Amino acid sequence: xxxxxxxxxxxxxxxxxxxxxxxxxxxxxxxxxxxxxxxxxxxxxxxxxxxxxxxxxxxxxxxxxxxxxxxxxxxxxxxxxxxxxxxxxxxxxxxxxxxxxxxxxxxxxxxxxxxxxxxxxxxxxxxxxxxxxxxxxxxxxxxxxxx
Amino acid sequence: xxxxxxxxxxxxxxxxxxxxxxxxxxxxxxxxxxxxxxxxxxxxxxxxxxxxxxxxxxxxxxxxxxxxxxxxxxxxxxxxxxxxxxxxxxxxxxxxxxxxxxxxxxxxxxxxxxxxxxxxxxxxxxxxxxxxxxxxxxxxxxxxxxxxxxxxxxxxxxxxxxxxxxxxxxxxxxxxxxxxxxxxxxxxxxxxxxxxxxxxxxxxxxxxxxxxxxxxxxxxxxxxxxxxxxxxxxxxxxxxxxxxxxxxxxxxxxxxxxxxxxxxxxxxxxxxxxxxxxxxxxxxxxxxxxxxxxxxxxxxxxxxxxxxxxxxxxxxxxxxxxxxxxxxxxxxxxxxxxxxxxxxxxxx
Numbered sequence: 001x002x003x004x005x006x007x008x009x010x011x012x013x014x015x016x017x018x019x020x021x022x023x024x025x026x027x028x029x030x031x032x033x034x035x036x037x038x039x040x041x042x043x044x045x046x047x048x049x050x051x052x053x054x055x056x057x058x059x060x061x062x063x064x065x066x067x068x069x070x071x072x073x074x075x076x077x078x079x080x081x082x083x084x085x086x087x088x089x090x091x092x093x094x095x096x097x098x099x100x101x102x103x104x105x106x107x108x109x110x111x112x113x114x115x116x117x118x119x120x121x122x123x124x125x126x127x128x129x130x131x132x133x134x135x136x137x138x139x140x141x142x143x144x145x146x147x
Numbered sequence: 148x149x150x151x152x153x154x155x156x157x158x159x160x161x162x163x164x165x166x167x168x169x170x171x172x173x174x175x176x177x178x179x180x181x182x183x184x185x186x187x188x189x190x191x192x193x194x195x196x197x198x199x200x201x202x203x204x205x206x207x208x209x210x211x212x213x214x215x216x217x218x219x220x221x222x223x224x225x226x227x228x229x230x231x232x233x234x235x236x237x238x239x240x241x242x243x244x245x246x247x248x249x250x251x252x253x254x255x256x257x258x259x260x261x262x263x264x265x266x267x268x269x270x271x272x273x274x275x276x277x278x279x280x281x282x283x284x285x286x287x288x289x290x291x292x293x294x295x296x297x298x299x300x301x302x303x304x305x306x307x308x309x310x311x312x313x314x315x316x317x318x319x320x321x322x323x324x325x326x327x328x329x330x331x332x333x334x335x336x337x338x339x340x341x342x343x344x345x346x347x348x349x350x351x352x353x354x355x356x357x358x359x360x361x362x363x364x365x366x367x368x369x370x371x372x373x374x375x376x377x378x379x380x381x382x383x384x385x386x387x388x389x390x391x392x393x394x395x396x397x398x399x400x401x402x403x404x405x406x407x408x409x410x411x412x413x414x415x416x417x418x419x420x421x422x423x424x425x426x427x428x429x430x431x432x433x434x435x436x437x438x439x440x441x442x443x444x445x446x447x448x449x450x451x452x453x454x455x456x457x458x459x460x461x462x463x464x465x466x467x468x469x470x471x472x473x474x475x476x477x478x479x480x481x482x483x484x485x486x487x488x489x490x491x492x493x494x495x
Contacts, residue, residue, distance in 0.1 A: 038320050039367030043311055057356060063312045063364070065320075066290030067162065068237055095203050097239030137372050 002033075002127050002145035012138045015041075019048040022128075025146075028077055029104040031123050033114030033145075036130030041140050042112045045130070050079060064112070069098060078107040090117045153227040154178070154219070156212075156251075157459025160244030161236025161264045162290070165207040168455035169219035172227055175274065175463050179218035180449060180456040183207045186214060204243040212247070215455070226257055230462030233261035260462035266303065267457035269295055272417035272444035274460050279415040279442070283407055287400060287428075288420035288452075289315030289332075292361060294407055297417075300464045306407055307359030314396050315422045317363035321370045321392050325385050335389045336425050342383075342390030347373060349395035351402065358406060361399055366392060397428045401435045408439050419446035421453075 010018045026032070034042040043063045051057055054074045064070040064083040072079040080101045084093075093099050101109055102123040114124060126146050133139035153172035160166070165183040170176060216223060231248035232241060245261075252259035268286045270278075282297040283306075292315075293308035312320070315332060322331020327338070349369050354360035370392060377384060404416055416436050422428060423446050436443035450457055 037371075038324055039364070039371045044364055047311065057310065060308065061311075062291075062309055063316055064290075065316045066288070066313060067235070092202055095205075095239070096237050098237075132371070137368065 002124060002147060004143050004145050006144045008142050008144070009133060009135075010140050010142050011136065012044075015045065015048045016052070018142070019045065019052045022049060022144075023052050025126070026108065027125075028106055028108060030125045031102055031104075031109045031111065033124040033127035034110060034112045034130070035115045035127065037132070040130035040132060042128075042130055045128070045142075046081065046110055046112075050074070050081075053077075053079075055079075068096070069101070080107055080109040082109065082111045084111065084113040084116045087116065090119045093117070093120075152225065154221055154225055155228045155230060155459045155463060156215070156226050156248075157262075157455035157457070157462065158212075158229065158231040158244050158248050159264065159267070159453050159455045159458050160204045160208070160240050161232045162240060162453060163202055164453045165204045165211045165244075166453060166455040167212050167215035168459050169215055169221060169226075170456060170459040170463065172463060175460050177274065177456045177460075178220070179215045180454055181211050181215035181218060182452070182454060183211050186211065202237075202240060204240055208243060208247050212251075223251065223255060226255060228258045228260065228462070229255075230260040230262050230459045232264045232267065232458050234263060236264055260465075262458045262461045262465070264453075264458075265291065265293070266465070267461045268419045268446075269297065269303065269417070270300065270461045270464060271419045271446045271450045271454075271457040273464070274447065274450060274456070276444050278464070281411070281413050282415045282417055283404065283411075283413040284417045284419070285400065285404065285432075286420045287314050287418065287422040289313055289319065289330075289422075291420060292363070292400075292422075294359075294403060296407075296411070300461075307357075307361070307403065309361045309363060310354055310356060311362050311364035312367070313422075314363060314400065315420075317366050317396055318393070318422070318425075320367050321388075324367065324370050324374055325380070325388060327385070327389075332422065332425065335393055336427070338386045339390040339393040339427065342386030342388070344390040344394035346387035347391035349392050351395060351399045359403075361403060363396065363399070366395065393425070393427055397425070397431050400428065401431050404432065404435055405439065408441065413441060415442050415444055417444045417446075419451065419457075421451050423451045424448055 036042055047061050055072050064081050065085045068083060070081040087093060129143040131141040133141050155170050155172045157168040168180040169178045229248050229252045231244050233245060248259055265286055269284045280299055284295040284297050286293050290313050292313040294306040296304045296306050318335050319331040322335050327334045349366060352362040352365050354362050418432055429445055433443055
């Protein structure tokens with residue numbers, strides 16, 4: 001069971017600082033759940049985080065909502081960026097052989113819309129939940145969860 | 148076999164659809180273009196199963212192949228080559244197509260081509276037209292929004308692309324925020340026709356990385372806040388929101404066409420991919436091209452979404468020698484690792 005341990009108010013301008021701080025908490029084999037409504041900032045956060053981890057953004061970073069899985073080879077680790085938004089059932093995950101990426105491997109996996117299928121809950125090692133803030137359109141509340 | 152009796156089978160299983168097409172190898176004429184979601188299956192005890200299960204390529208593949216050959220009026224024995232998408236896409240999906248294609252090519256003892264899915268889209272506006280080079284190509288869909296410099300069928304470089312959401316995703320997710328259902332693109336297109344595109348101001352995002360990039364993720368947040376502000380989202384407001392956000396997406400794309408055209412004179416501008424079906428995009432791109440005095444080819448509606456015909460066509464256009472005709476076609480798991488200016492080749 002993942003437990004919340006921090007809630008932070010993050011503006012777009014200090015997203016880089018937050019990403020830097022979160023990078024230090026990541027370990028290989030982590031399967032990180034990213035949750036929150038449309039436009040809450042899941043993909044944007046990941047773009048900042050992967051940039052901190054050494055991804056050259058010019059080489060291409062995009063949302064995997066339609067492609068379902070994007071992979072990035074960083075200097076030390078393979079990143080799986082998964083988006084469950086368009087999947088309708090857990091069976092579909094198995095049909096397209098995506099489930100194997102949730103097993104601990106040497107890669108690091110980030111999953112958007114991670115709370116769609118209960119069956120996946122045991123795989124997650126960390127979770128970040130994104131909420132809009134009532135104070136400012138460019139501000140978000142990020143709740144951090146860990147085991 | 149007489150030259151005009153040669154047929155090529157094009158296969159695409161890169162994402163949601165299982166698609167097969169038969170083309171005349173000499174002319175590129177499309178004889179059939181069969182897509183799994185369009186096939187209605189008759190259930191054994193009456194009634195109709197709505198459609199084949201999405202992404203269940205293993206279950207669909209033989210059926211779609213048979214239907215495609217039947218629609219074209221040929222048998223598999225009449226095929227002279229097979230083309231299959233090898234990348235980019237979901238590895239599990241690509242493997243189903245590649246394995247099926249390999250087995251069939253081996254059985255029939257005919258050559259097999261591996262085709263890049265994006266090259267398939269990129270070249271699809273040339274189907275039935277006279278290809279012109281150099282060409283400025285826009286591929287715009289749910290998963291991709293990218294501009295390419297196409298010097299020839301084989302010499303293709305990426306010019307710029309989205310840094311977050313593809314244009315099609317922006318349409319779909321904004322439609323979701325407005326409770327319009329899925330897929331959102333066609334609904335937004337329809338409602339926008341009755342709305343005022345100046346009612347709401349959705350600015351085109353500027354990307355710090357450079358003018359060759361686009362960003363659409365801010366649109367969702369903008370729509371979210373507009374929705375939050377309204378106490379009652381009337382049909383009228385929805386239509387205005389659709390018109391305004393569609394106009395902003397189209398503006399972002401047409402501005403980029405003008406930007407790239409200013410850097411280099413192209414003989415033709417092409418638009419392909421699922422979002423190329425959007426009526427306003429087709430209209431505005433035509434206007435921009437008329438102003439630039441350059442012809443514009445848009446993919447025909449039946450070749451905008453993922454389809455096997457574009458894969459067969461790309462293989463026909465890209466083949467140069469018998470080297471490509473091998474069974475050495477592997478699906479590739481690496482996607483989205485392309486660098487700007489890096490060449491897209493038949494083998495990448």
